[in-house]
Amino acid sequence: MLISDLTTPALLVERDVLDANLATMSAALPGPRLRPHVKAHKTTALARRQAAHGHEGFTCATVRECEVMAAAGLGADLLLANEVLDTRRLGALVADGARVTVAVDSPETIAAAAAGGVGEVLVDVNVGLQRCGCPPERAGELAAAARAAGLHVRGVMGYEGHLMLVPSPERAERTRDAMQVLLRAAADVGGEVVSAGGTGTYLDNIWATEIQAGSYALMDTAYARLGHPFGQALSVLGTVISVSPGHAVVDVGLKALGMDHGLPAIEGAEVRRCSDEHTTFVPAEPVRVGDRVRVLPAHVDPTVVLHERMHLVDGETVLETWPVDMRGW
Known part of the structure; x- marks a missing residue:
C-alpha cells in the first residue's frame, strides 16, 4: 500500500525517525533507567519496539492501558502512575501473573489498592505541578499506612510536568529543586524507586532512578522547540x-x-x-x-x-x- x-x-509514523528516536533514548537511558510512558502512543506494537531496546518496565496512565499491555505479554513491570479508587481490574491482572504497581497519595487510594489486590505501590508526591501527589511532609506517614495495610512500598514518584516545556537552563535548575523535594520525601518513605521525569527533563533529571518519558518516540512540535535529539x-x-x-x-x-x-x-x-x-x-x-x-x-x-x-x-x-x-x- x-x-x-x-x-x-x-x-503516519516514519519508521527511520522512530527507530532513531528509540535508539537515541536507549543510549541515553539504558535498560531500567527508562520506564517508557505508553500514554503517549497507546500502541502495543510500538511498546514492543521499546522493549526490544531494553526497556521492559512501562508507565501507564489508565487501567485499560495496563490490561492491554498485560494481554500483549508486556506486563512484566507496569506502573500505573495515577490514583485509582477501583483497582479490582488491576488486581485481576496481578492474579494472572502481571506485576502492577499503583500510585497512592491518600488513605483512600491506599485502601483501594489493598482492597483490589494490588500489592505494590509508590507514594506519589507533589513536587510543584499542583496536580496529584501528597504534600511532601506527609509521604512518610502514607508509606507507613500502606505498609500497615499489607502493601509493599517500592518508593516514591513525583512528576515535574510543569517544567517539561521550560527553556534551558532554567529547566535544569527548577528540575533540581523539584527533585530535592522528592528525595527528601524518599528518605521518609524508603524503598528503592524514585520515579519521575519525562521527555522534557530526561537529561536534566539525574536524581530519579527511572524516567517516565513517552513523547520522545513520536515527538511533537512543542517538544521539538527544546532542541532535544x-x-x-x-x-x-x-x-x-x-x-x-x-x-x-x-x-x-x-x-x-x-x-x-x-x-x-x-x-x-x-x-x-x-x-x-x-x-x-x-x-x-x-x-x-x-x-x-x-x-x-x-x-x-x-x-x-x-x-x-x-x-x-x-x-x-x-x-x-x-x-x-x-x-x-
Missing part, C-alpha cells in the same frame, strides 16, 4: 480540499489533532486556524485540490488517541498498520 491509498486524515516521527496526513486566493484548506481539524499546546505546523506554510474538520493554511508554494499534506501536531498524546490506527511508513510506502489498541477506558 502507498500513502496515496490511505483515507485522510491518517496518522529526537525527530518528528508523527504526522497527520491530510488532503487539500479547497484552495482560495491567499489560503488553502486541508481535511485535518480539531477532531484529528490535540490542540492544548497550540496550532499544528505544516512545513513550508503558515497555519492560520483549525476548526472541526479543517485546518486553514497559507502555503509558500501553490497547492492544488487533491494534494496530500502532512500536518505536524503540537501535542502527540491527545492527537494519537483520536485515531484508531497508525501507519508505519517509509517514504511513500506503508510498511505496517498498527491499531491504537490502548484507546478508551
Whole structure:
C-alpha cells in the first residue's frame, strides 16, 4: 500500500525517525533507567519496539492501558502512575501473573489498592505541578499506612510536568529543586524507586532512578522547540480540499489533532486556524485540490488517541498498520 491509498486524515509514523528516536533514548537511558510512558502512543506494537531496546518496565496512565499491555505479554513491570479508587481490574491482572504497581497519595487510594489486590505501590508526591501527589511532609506517614495495610512500598514518584516545556537552563535548575523535594520525601518513605521525569527533563533529571518519558518516540512540535535529539516521527496526513486566493484548506481539524499546546505546523506554510474538520493554511508554494499534506501536531498524546490506527511508513510506502489498541477506558 502507498500513502496515496490511505483515507485522510491518517496518522503516519516514519519508521527511520522512530527507530532513531528509540535508539537515541536507549543510549541515553539504558535498560531500567527508562520506564517508557505508553500514554503517549497507546500502541502495543510500538511498546514492543521499546522493549526490544531494553526497556521492559512501562508507565501507564489508565487501567485499560495496563490490561492491554498485560494481554500483549508486556506486563512484566507496569506502573500505573495515577490514583485509582477501583483497582479490582488491576488486581485481576496481578492474579494472572502481571506485576502492577499503583500510585497512592491518600488513605483512600491506599485502601483501594489493598482492597483490589494490588500489592505494590509508590507514594506519589507533589513536587510543584499542583496536580496529584501528597504534600511532601506527609509521604512518610502514607508509606507507613500502606505498609500497615499489607502493601509493599517500592518508593516514591513525583512528576515535574510543569517544567517539561521550560527553556534551558532554567529547566535544569527548577528540575533540581523539584527533585530535592522528592528525595527528601524518599528518605521518609524508603524503598528503592524514585520515579519521575519525562521527555522534557530526561537529561536534566539525574536524581530519579527511572524516567517516565513517552513523547520522545513520536515527538511533537512543542517538544521539538527544546532542541532535544529526537525527530518528528508523527504526522497527520491530510488532503487539500479547497484552495482560495491567499489560503488553502486541508481535511485535518480539531477532531484529528490535540490542540492544548497550540496550532499544528505544516512545513513550508503558515497555519492560520483549525476548526472541526479543517485546518486553514497559507502555503509558500501553490497547492492544488487533491494534494496530500502532512500536518505536524503540537501535542502527540491527545492527537494519537483520536485515531484508531497508525501507519508505519517509509517514504511513500506503508510498511505496517498498527491499531491504537490502548484507546478508551
